[in-house]
Amino acid sequence: MLKFIITRIISVIPILFLVSILVFLMVHFIPGDPVINMLGMEAQPEAIEATRERLGLNKPLHIQYTSFLINILKGDLGTSIRTKKPVIQEIKDKYRYSLILAIGGTLVASVLGVLMGIVSAIKQNKFWDNFLMVISLLSVSTPSFFLALILILIFSLFLGWFPSIGVYSWRHYVLPIFALGTQSIGLIARMTRSAMLDTLNQDYITTAKAKGAPWFQVVFSHALRNAMIPVLTILGLRFGGLLAGSALIEMVFAIPGIGRLMIDAVLTRDYPVIQATVLFISVTFVMINLIVDILYSIVDPRVKC
Amino acid sequence: MNTPNEILRINDLKTKFFLEEGTVFAVDGVDISLREKETLAIVGESGSGKSVTALSILKLIQEPTGRITDGEIHYRDRNLLDLSEKEMRKIRGNEISMIFQEPMTSLNPVFTIGKQIREVYKYHQGLNKRAGNRKAAEMLDLVGIPNSEKCIHNYPFQLSGGMRQRVMIAMALACNPRILMADEPTTALDVTIQSQIIKLLMDLKKEMRTAIILITHDLGVVAQLAENVMVMYMGKAVEYGDVKSIFHNPYHPYTKGLLNSIPQINDDHDRLKIIKGIIPSPFKLPAGCKYATRCDDVMDICAKKEPAYQEKENGRKVRCWKYTEGI
Numbered sequence: 001m002l003k004f005i006i007t008r009i010i011s012v013i014p015i016l017f018l019v020s021i022l023v024f025l026m027v028h029f030i031p032g033d034p035v036i037n038m039l040g041m042e043a044q045p046e047a048i049e050a051t052r053e054r055l056g057l058n059k060p061l062h063i064q065y066t067s068f069l070i071n072i073l074k075g076d077l078g079t080s081i082r083t084k085k086p087v088i089q090e091i092k093d094k095y096r097y098s099l100i101l102a103i104g105g106t107l108v109a110s111v112l113g114v115l116m117g118i119v120s121a122i123k124q125n126k127f128w129d130n131f132l133m134v135i136s137l138l139s140v141s142t143p144s145f146f147l148a149l150i151l152i153l154i155f156s157l158f159l160g161w162f163p164s165i166g167v168y169s170w171r172h173y174v175l176p177i178f179a180l181g182t183q184s185i186g187l188i189a190r191m192t193r194s195a196m197l198d199t200l201n202q203d204y205i206t207t208a209k210a211k212g213a214p215w216f217q218v219v220f221s222h223a224l225r226n227a228m229i230p231v232l233t234i235l236g237l238r239f240g241g242l243l244a245g246s247a248l249i250e251m252v253f254a255i256p257g258i259g260r261l262m263i264d265a266v267l268t269r270d271y272p273v274i275q276a277t278v279l280f281i282s283v284t285f286v287m288i289n290l291i292v293d294i295l296y297s298i299v300d301p302r303v304k305c
Numbered sequence: 306m307n308t309p310n311e312i313l314r315i316n317d318l319k320t321k322f323f324l325e326e327g328t329v330f331a332v333d334g335v336d337i338s339l340r341e342k343e344t345l346a347i348v349g350e351s352g353s354g355k356s357v358t359a360l361s362i363l364k365l366i367q368e369p370t371g372r373i374t375d376g377e378i379h380y381r382d383r384n385l386l387d388l389s390e391k392e393m394r395k396i397r398g399n400e401i402s403m404i405f406q407e408p409m410t411s412l413n414p415v416f417t418i419g420k421q422i423r424e425v426y427k428y429h430q431g432l433n434k435r436a437g438n439r440k441a442a443e444m445l446d447l448v449g450i451p452n453s454e455k456c457i458h459n460y461p462f463q464l465s466g467g468m469r470q471r472v473m474i475a476m477a478l479a480c481n482p483r484i485l486m487a488d489e490p491t492t493a494l495d496v497t498i499q500s501q502i503i504k505l506l507m508d509l510k511k512e513m514r515t516a517i518i519l520i521t522h523d524l525g526v527v528a529q530l531a532e533n534v535m536v537m538y539m540g541k542a543v544e545y546g547d548v549k550s551i552f553h554n555p556y557h558p559y560t561k562g563l564l565n566s567i568p569q570i571n572d573d574h575d576r577l578k579i580i581k582g583i584i585p586s587p588f589k590l591p592a593g594c595k596y597a598t599r600c601d602d603v604m605d606i607c608a609k610k611e612p613a614y615q616e617k618e619n620g621r622k623v624r625c626w627k628y629t630e631g632i
């Protein structure tokens with residue numbers, strides 16, 4: 001077990017290297033001279049030279065990359081062109097908001113989705129199955145920003161239960177998390193349903209029943225454990241989607257998250273911030289999938305060997 | 306009511322499957338009587354209703370597709386068909402247990418062997434993990450698994466097919482059941498492992514008080530293990546008797562066909578003997594005797610009317626017009 005986890009962690013290192021190289025090269029892929037892009041067309045040649053010198057852009061690529069990497073490890077992601085503040089400061093709080101949204105969305109989607117999938121599978125082709133599958137179809141096909149507006153309309157404007165903008169207390173997170181997670185509910189419900197139907201027809205389920213296992217044990221222990229294997233994979237991938245896709249929701253709910261920061265940075269060509277946000281989102285994605293891999297091996301012992 | 310020593314009595318059991326294509330009479334009026342410690346073999350080809358009979362006894366027919374529509378299953382003093390699901394759970398795995406055909410797929414791949422055996426003790430004796438593990442290891446010793454202490458921490462994929470079938474047997478015998486139903490326990494195994502498993506079952510049979518219902522189409526296994534044999538064809542019992550009489554003096558043409566199709570080592574024919582034809586579609590059963598379409602001794606009446614299941618000497622029974630007097 002421990003050996004498996006260590007191997008997985010080690011295998012992540014090359015991926016992180018690749019991510020850092022791509023993020024580093026981003027600036028060089030952008031058409032035109034990055035310094036002119038930064039300073040504008042009218043800048044004096046002396047100023048351009050000075051900035052180039054200051055940023056180290058006149059050095060060979062591999063030297064630039066090395067210092068880029070060392071700076072990242074030291075926690076220095078450069079300075080925002082727009083606000084002139086260190087990027088790490090800009091990004092820290094915003095990352096936290098987005099992470100809470102993504103984790104919350106994933107939790108909501110997995111808990112509700114898995115429960116819906118289980119109920120559908122045990123009530124196959126009966127009323128509850130049809131009902132829940134219609135709900136899940138609705139949830140998959142409703143765009144999150146649209147759902148966000150509807151939620152604000154109902155729960156903020158009409159009922160006044162939850163605030164509609166900002167992040168000042170846990171109540172502020174409720175609507176954005178639901179708006180973000182709902183699309184994945186349907187997806188996970190359908191995955192769980194088909195995986196459960198498959199496992200419930202397996203021979204070992206008959207064995208469990210023949211042992212005298214109560215209904216609850218058969219469904220939630222014997223069947224669900226096996227059905228979770230494909231669902232887990234989807235869950236890990238969805239999390240990355242929710243983290244990167246939270247920009248729309250952050251816009252609607254006026255949450256200063258990393259998604260919004262990234263869009264603002266793209267619009268104002270704030271390259272250090274773009275680099276940092278991409279780096280943060282990619283690294284989070286890699287880490288979450290590492291965790292999923294480890295969970296995988298706990299759920300399915302065959303994975304370890 | 307069961308007679309003394311009789312542990313299971315099934316009267317006129319009918320299990321049907323309601324499919325889109327029509328209704329399948331998987332078990333169509335089967336009677337079984339099983340005494341304590343007796344080994345009864347149920348023989349027949351695939352689709353004859355052997356496995357469904359066993360699953361019906363445990364009431365594990367998948368509803369709503371399948372349903373037991375008629376009959377009585379008297380186990381000791383109770384009719385199992387009158388029991389609630391909760392009462393049935395106390396019987397399953399505890400008093401009546403079952404071994405399945407496919408050891409590869411019958412064990413849950415994500416749980417350790419120990420947990421899967423331990424569960425039986427948890428449900429029926431309320432044992433905790435430690436006590437359960439100890440008993441599980443004892444059972445593994447009993448079925449001849451080396452290193453039982455280590456094996457309880459293994460997962461099914463780490464064991465061979467033969468070992469897994471031993472685990473299944475250990476699991477089924479964990480609570481010392483009164484009846485063990487073995488559904489083709491050796492079919493999925495290769496020949497050397499088959500004989501090991503048969504030997505194990507023979508040894509266990511001597512040691513334990515368990516009565517066995519052995520479901521198989523392997524007549525060699527029947528000869529080694531069983532005392533009595535019931536031959537099934539298309540959901541009906543066609544012949545019953547003690548194993549010696551059935552092998553030496555079969556009545557029913559189907560039984561004769563089955564026995565004839567065993568290859569003989571000193572036979573100088575080039576071709577194996579077979580039963581001609583195939584089993585009829587379960588949706589289009591013949592009106593009279595179900596075997597009439599394949600029978601060598603078919604008579605006019607066979608296609609028109611179903612023969613009755615008649616009692617013969619020494620408790621033997623047969624369902625065939627040839628042995629019906631006064632037609």
